[in-house]
Structure formats: structure tokens, C-alpha cells
Amino acid sequence: MNILVINAGSSSVKYQLIDTDKELALAKGTVSRIGMSASVLTHKPHDRAEVKVSAEILDHIIAIEYIVTILMSENHGVIKDASEIHAVGHRVVHGGEKFSSSVLITKELMAELRNLIELAPLHNPHNIRGINACMQKLPDVPMVAVFDTAYHSKMPPHAYIYGLPYVMYKRYGIRRYGFHGTSHRYVADLAAKKLDKDRSECKIITAHLGNGASIAAIDRGISVDTSMGFTPLEGLLMGTRTGDLDPAIILHIMAREELTLHEANTLLNKHSGLAGISGVSSDMREIEESVDENKNSALALETYCYRVKKYIGAYAAAMGGVDALVFTAGIGENSSIVRSKSCQGLGFMGIGIDEAVNAKSKGIEADISSMKSTVKTFVIPTNEELVIARDTRELVESH
Numbered sequence: 001m002n003i004l005v006i007n008a009g010s011s012s013v014k015y016q017l018i019d020t021d022k023e024l025a026l027a028k029g030t031v032s033r034i035g036m037s038a039s040v041l042t043h044k045p046h047d048r049a050e051v052k053v054s055a056e057i058l059d060h061i062i063a064i065e066y067i068v069t070i071l072m073s074e075n076h077g078v079i080k081d082a083s084e085i086h087a088v089g090h091r092v093v094h095g096g097e098k099f100s101s102s103v104l105i106t107k108e109l110m111a112e113l114r115n116l117i118e119l120a121p122l123h124n125p126h127n128i129r130g131i132n133a134c135m136q137k138l139p140d141v142p143m144v145a146v147f148d149t150a151y152h153s154k155m156p157p158h159a160y161i162y163g164l165p166y167v168m169y170k171r172y173g174i175r176r177y178g179f180h181g182t183s184h185r186y187v188a189d190l191a192a193k194k195l196d197k198d199r200s201e202c203k204i205i206t207a208h209l210g211n212g213a214s215i216a217a218i219d220r221g222i223s224v225d226t227s228m229g230f231t232p233l234e235g236l237l238m239g240t241r242t243g244d245l246d247p248a249i250i251l252h253i254m255a256r257e258e259l260t261l262h263e264a265n266t267l268l269n270k271h272s273g274l275a276g277i278s279g280v281s282s283d284m285r286e287i288e289e290s291v292d293e294n295k296n297s298a299l300a301l302e303t304y305c306y307r308v309k310k311y312i313g314a315y316a317a318a319m320g321g322v323d324a325l326v327f328t329a330g331i332g333e334n335s336s337i338v339r340s341k342s343c344q345g346l347g348f349m350g351i352g353i354d355e356a357v358n359a360k361s362k363g364i365e366a367d368i369s370s371m372k373s374t375v376k377t378f379v380i381p382t383n384e385e386l387v388i389a390r391d392t393r394e395l396v397e398s399h
Ligand code: ADP
Pocket: 209, 210, 211, 212, 239, 282, 283, 284, 285, 286, 288, 329, 330, 331, 334, 335
């Protein structure tokens, strides 16, 4: 079955067409700068070179039209006509408390998704736009929504409730939801396989370190805690986001700098994290390259890794032990420095890295644990699109 996986953002749509029989991405690409000048479609068929198409792409409907057209094109296509797209799987950021697993998209579901916009005003509207565009362009094709929050939906109340008046939870749904669930689920399941155990038998800590970053405690197949919270701002230090922060600080800065809500939001989400501390870049590669000549880059790197380490300790405590630690996403898969620093000094709890293997492991599956360690440390490249494709197939087939 061919599943078109769509991840729609505010000005971009990422896509993959996945043949689920072979678990092969036939083609992948991105439409960027939607609604701006110089929109561009970057498309890579699995067996040919990447192409870039410049076009005027004013909205998500036109973006989907370009994607479907290039998938069928004579030179760059991988299918003959649109009937070879058997289903569409959509990444939806927020499923609220309602959705604990992926669901088939219906008219009723669309209404429920619109109700969730309040919880994720920065993400869900764009996901909905992507779904609507596909409904217009591929009206007879079944579609599935796969939520970033779903995997964390079984967290116990003591992990998701904040120390606010309980009425805030009841009135506004203010609680920890967690994100990157599809990625945590994919790498945790693979780690259990590598341990040669059923997922119900192991305690795993998964660190998804990309531009956005989160870490999760997976206790016998269930995410029992995760570092992102009501929004993706909480937890680890990120490319441009603060992560954990004393909430009084923002009130203080807003008062001192006379910031509006919008400006405060931008400060926390866009100008903080690695970029904010280093003043150099939000990109870990540039941070690593500049640590020798820039003290603040070195500080940003130390702060980043220290926070990962603190969460590893916290989640081992939360689960009463840990069998495996997994690093994934851009930084987790590629940065041996971050992996090494984040695990330094954790020998007391059985975590130890073989530095020679670690240094060689870039973007590939690897067991980087030292001989002495009792906890396995793995690098596992994530594949959220494959999880979306698998869920979509399963739901479409069962209906
Ligand atoms: P996104 O959250 O946007 O999907 P990614 O998972 O692609 O992000 O991760 C992007 C991050 O990965 C960036 O900080 C980038 O610098 C980092 N990264 C990618 N390759 C390397 C590398 N070889 N060494 C260190 N960091 C890397």
C-alpha cells in the first residue's frame, strides 16, 4: 500500500510517499515558503537525483497540488496516477486528552480537531490546513491523523499535573501533554527489540534531540513522563527555546522590558536556547565548531548536555531503574560530543559509553555502550514518517 505522509507547517509542507509493503520511501520532499516570495518544491525520488522547482505557491492547496503532480511526473515521479496513492497519513501536533491513538479522519473528527486549536494555536491550524488541502485534491482517499501527543496520553496524573490550582486543569486543560510521541515510540520499540525483550519487560529513556528536543521515560511500553509540557517549550534546552525556566522570570522580564505577550512568546520560543546563550547559532554543528573561540558557545553546549544528564537521572529515578538509553534526531544521531557529555559521570547508575564506537556513530543505528556498563546506550535514527504510514495502513485496512 502506498501512503502519502504529510507534515504541514505554517509555511511548509513536508511529505513522503511510502510503500508500506517494502517499508520504502519512494519519494520525499518539502514545499517551503508557502505564501511568500520564492516558494520552492524540493523533491527526491528514492532512485534519482533531487530536483528543485520554483513556483508561486500561495497556499496549502496549491502545495498539495504540486506534490501530487510531481509524484506522477514523467521525469521525477514514482507513480503513474493519483489512484496509486492509497491513503494519506497526517501528522497532527496536538490530540489533547481525547486522542490516545491515531484515528481515521471524518467530518466529525475535523470538528474535534478545530476544538483543539486552542491548545496548540501555533501548530494545529496548519495541520488542519494540510488535511483540508488533501481532502480537496484527493477527495476519495482515506486519511488518518497521527498525534504527537498520543503516545504520552497514558502518563499518570502525578506526572502530568502542574502545581497550579486544580481548577486551571479543569477549566483550561492545563497539564503536561508531551510531544514527539511518534519518535519516542519508534525508538523505544526498536530499543526493546535490540535488548531482545518484549516492550512490556523494559525501562527505556529516549532522548529526541533535534531543533526541538524532548526526553521520555518509557516504562514497560508506556510513556510515564516526558520533558515537554503543556507546550513544546518545557524541558531540555533547545535550538531557540528556553526549556525549563522559573516562571517568575518571564513576568520579571515582561515588566522590565515592557514586552507584549507576543514579544514574550517570541523571546521564549525564538531567541533563547542554544541561540540565546551562545549568540552564535541555534544549530548544534555551529555551536560545536565555535566552542574553542567562543566562551558562550562552550557554555551553551555545557548547559545543553547538563540538562540532558539531569533528566536521565530523574527518569531513571521515576522508573526505579533503566535498561536502555536511546539518542535520536539530528543531534542525538550525529553529535558524539553531546552523547558523551550527557552521559559523563553516570557510571554509578550503570551508564557508560565506548568513546571510540561513539565517535564513529553518525546517523546510523549503533550500540555505543561500554563493556562495563549495565545499561545499554543506543543511537537509533528516528523515522516518524514510517510510524505514520504504518498506523495509517493499519487503520485503513481495519475499516
Ligand atoms: P528538526 O527538529 O527540525 O527535525 P533535526 O532532527 O533535523 O531537527 O535536528 C537538527 C539539529 O541536529 C541541529 O541542531 C543540527 O545542528 C543538528 N545536527 C545535524 N547534524 C549534526 C552533526 N553532524 N553534528 C552535530 N549536530 C548535528
